[in-house]
Structures are given as structure tokens and as C-alpha cells.
Amino acid sequence: MTDEPLVLGIETSCDETGVGIVRGTTLLADALASSVDLHARFGGVVPEVASRAHLEAMVPTMQRALDEAGVTLADVDAIAVTAGPGLAGALLVGVAAAKGYAIAAEKPVYGVNHLAAHVAVDTLEHGPLPEPAIALLVSGGHSSLLLVDDLAGGVVPLGSTIDDAAGEAFDKVARLLGMPFPGGPPIDRAAREGQATIAFPRGLTAAKDQAAHRFDFSFSGLKTAVARWVEARERAGEPVPVNDVAASFQDAVCDVLTAKAIDACRQNGVETLVIGGGVAANSRLRAMAEERAAKVGITVRVPRPKLCTDNGAMVAALGSHLVAAGVRPSRLDLPADSAMPLTLVSV
Amino acid sequence: MHIVLVLVLDTSTPAVTAAVADVTSTGQAVTAELRAVDGRAHGELMAPEIDQVLRQTGATVRDLRAIVAGTGPGPFTGLRVGLVTAASMGQTLGIPVYGVCSLDALGGVPGQVTLVATDARRREVYWALYDPTGTRIDGPHVDLPEVAAERAAAATVAVGDGALKYADRIGLKVLDEPRYPMVDAFVRLAADRVRGNAPGEPLTPLYLRRPDAVAAGGHKPVLR
Numbered sequence: 001m002t003d004e005p006l007v008l009g010i011e012t013s014c015d016e017t018g019v020g021i022v023r024g025t026t027l028l029a030d031a032l033a034s035s036v037d038l039h040a041r042f043g044g045v046v047p048e049v050a051s052r053a054h055l056e057a058m059v060p061t062m063q064r065a066l067d068e069a070g071v072t073l074a075d076v077d078a079i080a081v082t083a084g085p086g087l088a089g090a091l092l093v094g095v096a097a098a099k100g101y102a103i104a105a106e107k108p109v110y111g112v113n114h115l116a117a118h119v120a121v122d123t124l125e126h127g128p129l130p131e132p133a134i135a136l137l138v139s140g141g142h143s144s145l146l147l148v149d150d151l152a153g154g155v156v157p158l159g160s161t162i163d164d165a166a167g168e169a170f171d172k173v174a175r176l177l178g179m180p181f182p183g184g185p186p187i188d189r190a191a192r193e194g195q196a197t198i199a200f201p202r203g204l205t206a207a208k209d210q211a212a213h214r215f216d217f218s219f220s221g222l223k224t225a226v227a228r229w230v231e232a233r234e235r236a237g238e239p240v241p242v243n244d245v246a247a248s249f250q251d252a253v254c255d256v257l258t259a260k261a262i263d264a265c266r267q268n269g270v271e272t273l274v275i276g277g278g279v280a281a282n283s284r285l286r287a288m289a290e291e292r293a294a295k296v297g298i299t300v301r302v303p304r305p306k307l308c309t310d311n312g313a314m315v316a317a318l319g320s321h322l323v324a325a326g327v328r329p330s331r332l333d334l335p336a337d338s339a340m341p342l343t344l345v346s347v
Numbered sequence: 348m349h350i351v352l353v354l355v356l357d358t359s360t361p362a363v364t365a366a367v368a369d370v371t372s373t374g375q376a377v378t379a380e381l382r383a384v385d386g387r388a389h390g391e392l393m394a395p396e397i398d399q400v401l402r403q404t405g406a407t408v409r410d411l412r413a414i415v416a417g418t419g420p421g422p423f424t425g426l427r428v429g430l431v432t433a434a435s436m437g438q439t440l441g442i443p444v445y446g447v448c449s450l451d452a453l454g455g456v457p458g459q460v461t462l463v464a465t466d467a468r469r470r471e472v473y474w475a476l477y478d479p480t481g482t483r484i485d486g487p488h489v490d491l492p493e494v495a496a497e498r499a500a501a502a503t504v505a506v507g508d509g510a511l512k513y514a515d516r517i518g519l520k521v522l523d524e525p526r527y528p529m530v531d532a533f534v535r536l537a538a539d540r541v542r543g544n545a546p547g548e549p550l551t552p553l554y555l556r557r558p559d560a561v562a563a564g565g566h567k568p569v570l571r
């Protein structure tokens with residue numbers, strides 16, 4: 001027996017229906033239903049398709065999580081749910097479901113921030129997070145650098161993308177190279193067979209960008225540069241060295257991400273860097289971050305790939321942290337907030 | 348007399364409805380009902396309404412024996428709120444959930460052929476046609492109001508917020524009430540299943556429209 005809280009987390013901010021269950025920082029269940037295949041032919045997530053899939057998947061995914069953890073909703077101490085940011089209609093399915101579960105099981109509900117949950121999930125793998133920490137969150141929907149002073153109370157946004165998200169750039173370049181959606185895994189694979197020989201631009205890294213955009217990202221110019229390069233080859237009737245393009249593009253993204261993340265650590269005197277989001281599953285990003293961090297005495301924490309992508313466990317992990325910190329639950333009228341600010345960890 | 352406590356939820360229209368009703372072997376009675384009208388706040392309004400109707404009846408959630416949910420048709424985002432709430436509560440409580448077409452709960456006017464039409468946005472209506480006994484004889488469909496009126500040419504009267512909104516284009520006498528699906532109708536339409544303790548059903552939303560999804564084409568050339 002333990003008196004650590006048993007917390008259930010529900011995630012529906014994009015195309016993954018996730019239900020996770022944790023006790024304290026111990027992961028008991030992580031059930032996931034993905035609608036990714038339904039979006040593949042559109043080259044990106046179609047909000048209404050995702051929302052419909054969430055409604056269909058909610059009850060069975062919940063059941064799988066409960067069975068996997070060997071608990072019932074009556075055993076749970078609190079229910080956490082992603083309240084934002086994310087796709088409005090998709091979020092709403094999870095938030096309404098969480099309230100239904102909470103009312104029926106007579107439990108408190110916590111509406112939590114998806115990005116903070118991406119940080120909190122690392123506690124399931126590596127234990128309590130040293131604070132302050134810097135978090136680099138990179139996925140198809142977000143690219144953010146955060147200063148985490150107090151995971152229960154507030155997160156300070158340092159910078160984010162000013163155009164495309166990092167994962168979006170992977171998807172677009174993959175499409176350009178004739179690879180399937182989502183683009184992260186096929187580019188990672190192709191890059192391992194290639195050489196990063198092409199000098200693609202590193203967005204917002206010039207000296208002139210330091211003042212206004214020191215910790216911001218831009219991947220739109222990179223994507224365009226790759227497109228131009230590939231097109232020029234095609235027009236010249238020359239073969240496109242797909243693996244080299246993938247490796248060069250991937251290096252450009254990872255170079256900027258890791259350089260800025262480590263700069264943020266040093267500027268804030270922080271010794272821990274947490275990386276999360278789907279792009280954190282990228283092998284080059286992990287390797288480059290670890291190599292660069294080691295040189296300056298910074299510890300990198302990256303949860304295993306399944307915890308990096310969107311899932312219910314991350315929401316449960318943050319919920320558990322909030323319960324342990326004595327944070328008040330949300331009210332039953334809590335809204336889904338597609339633009340939920342980072343300064344709100346829970347509502 | 349054996350009384351079964353039923354929760355009714357419907358979010359198929361701007362009216363966000365939660366109610367508690369008693370179903371007995373011979374009848375039914377709505378004991379508490381809340382309805383806020385706000386087409387953009389289904390997610391915020393639904394759960395507090397459930398909490399309040401339960402308080403008003405002095406019942407706890409554990410006293411519920413069945414849930415009846417309106418399956419639409421209705422605007423997608425709002426409609427899903429009621430359905431996922433009903434499904435999650437039914438799963439937690441281990442009680443059956445029954446779906447009822449929300450247009451049926453607006454019902455037919457006795458003795459008339461009734462066109463029931465709710466607002467489908469995008470200048471269209473969700474509609475169905477009912478014979479003088481209240482049996483649905485056509486629909487549910489989604490169409491422009493004048494198309495609905497043409498397809499429902501046998502109708503002698505129309506009801507529903509969609510019929511009211513487009514009264515001039517429907518060309519029928521439109522009653523002021525009912526405007527939205529009615530709780531007692533939901534209970535009546537599910538009463539036999541409640542009394543028979545019929546197995547619960549997966550709640551299938553009546554979307555009637557395919558999702559807006561534009562397939563992304565090949566990349567646009569950037570060199571000119």
C-alpha cells in the first residue's frame with residue numbers, strides 16, 4: 001500500500017486519444033488510440049476527423065487503461081485532462097469525457113496544460129524534476145523553450161516558433177521527398193543512410209536575431225530552402241540524393257534546437273534540460289543534445305519515445321504532481337482552451 | 348411502485364439540456380430539468396447542469412439506473428459533448444445508455460404531418476417528417492430550408508428552431524413551441540428500453556455530413 005495519489009489522465013488535444021494512470025510517479029497504464037492513419041492522405045491532422053475518432057475511442061481506451069492498471073474509476077483519487085492548448089473540437093471531447101467520469105465517480109477533475117504535461121511525463125521515467133529546468137518541447141504542433149521554475153505553479157515561456165512547428169517542417173519536407181506522413185520517422189531513417197553535406201539555413205541564429213528572437217525558432221525558411229534545392233536538382237534532370245537531403249535538413253533542425261536549448265540553460269544558470277514532444281523521438285536530436293550538453297555540464301533528460309509523443313500518461317503525471325502539491329481542482333465549468341497560455345499549468 | 352431514475356442529456360441544438368426523470372412500470376415523470384441556451388458553450392454548461400439537476404432531486408449519481416442521450420443530428424462539436432458525457436458516465440456507473448434521435452424528441456404535432464427542423468448552421472436545417480401519430484416517416488436529413496420544405500411537401504405544420512429561423516423559406520405555419528428537443532419526449536421514447544433493462548447501446552452521432560477535409564496536394568513549386 002502507498003498513500004501516493006492514484007491519478008488518471010486523459011489526452012485528446014490532437015490525433016491521439018490517450019488514457020494514462022499513475023500512482024505518484026509510477027506509470028501503471030498508458031492506453032492509446034491513434035487516428036493518425038485517417039489523416040495520412042491529407043498530409044496533416046484534419047480536426048473534425050480527429051474529433052470524431054476521439055468520441056469513438058474514448059470509452060474503449062479508458063477501459064483498456066483501467067484493465068491494464070487493474071483499478072476501477074472508484075479507486076482513482078483524481079482525473080486530469082488536457083484543457084489546452086490544442087485543436088478546440090478535439091480538446092472538448094476529452095474535457096467533456098473527463099467531467100463525465102469525474103461526476104459519475106465523484107472525483108475531482110484537473111484541467112491541465114498540454115505543454116506542462118509534456119514536461120511532467122519525464123518524472124515517470126527519471127523521477128522528480130530538478131527545478132529550475134529548461135524544457136524544449138518539439139512536435140507537430142509546438143516548438144517551445146520553457147523555463148520550469150515550479151511545475152505545479154507556472155512555466156515561463158522563453159521562446160517558440162514564429163512560423164512552422166519543428167514537426168510540421170519534418171512533415172512538409174517528408175512530403176517533398178515522397179515519404180509518408182508523419183514525416184519524422186522516415187526522415188530519421190533516411191538520414192541515417194545519408195550525409196549532412198548540404199548547408200541549409202539555420203533560422204533565427206544570426207547575430208541580428210539575438211535581441212528579439214534569441215530563443216525563438218523559424219523553420220519556414222528551411223523548408224523553403226529544401227524545396228528550392230530539390231526542385232533545382234529535378235529541373236536540371238539530376239537525381240535527388242534523398243538520404244543526404246534528409247540528413248542535412250535534420251541536422252539543420254537539430255542544430256538550432258539544441259543550440260538554443262543549451263543557450264537557454266546557460267543564460268538561466270540551469271543544469272537540467274528536458275526534451276519532450278514527438279520530435280524528441282528523433283535519434284539525431286537526442287544524440288546532438290547529449291553531446292553538446294555534456295560539454296558544458298548540463299544533464300539532458302529525454303523520456304522514452306512512447307512517452308514523448310502525446311499520451312494520457314503525461315497528463316496523469318502532471319495531475320499527480322498537482323495533487324501532491326495541493327493544487328485546487330478545476331471547476332465543473334472548466335472550458336477547453338485551444339490557446340491556453342503556458343503561464344497556466346492548470347485551470 | 349418500482350421507480351427507475353434516469354438522466355437525460357441532449358446537446359444537439361443551442362439548448363444544453365440535462366434532466367432527471369422517474370420511469371415506473373406504467374408512467375414517467377420529469378423531476379428536474381435544466382436548459383441553458385448557448386450554442387457555443389456546451390462544454391462549459393453540461394457538467395454543472397448535471398450536478399445541479401441531481402442536487403435538485405436529492406438524488407446522487409449512484410441512484411441513476413440509465414442514461415438517455417440525444418444522438419442528434421446537430422452541430423458536431425456541441426453534439427459530441429452530450430454523447431461523450433453520457434458514454435463516460437454510463438461506463439463509470441455500469442448502467443445502460445440509450446440513444447434517441449433528437450428530432451424525434453421535438454416530435455410530431457398530433458393530428459398533423461409535421462416537419463421538424465433544427466438549425467444546422469451553414470444556412471441549412473436538420474429535418475425529419477412525422478405522420479399524424481408522431482411516427483417518423485422521412486429523415487433525418489440535412490438540406491437547405493427550401494429543399495427540406497420541398498422534400499417534405501406533405502407537411503401541414505413545422506416546428507423547431509430551424510423552422511422558426513427560416514420560416515419565410517419553408518412556407519408552412521411554424522409553431523413557436525417546441526423550439527428544442529423535449530425532455531419528456533426523450534424519456535417516453537426510451538421508456539420501454541428502460542423498463543425492460545435493455546442492454547446499453549454505443550451512441551452513434553447522427554452527423555449527416557462528412558467532415559470538412561481538403562486533401563493536401565503535392566508541394567507548390569517555389570521556383571518560378
Ligand SMILES: [Zn+2]
Binds near residue numbers: 114118139277278310
Ligand atoms: Zn504534444
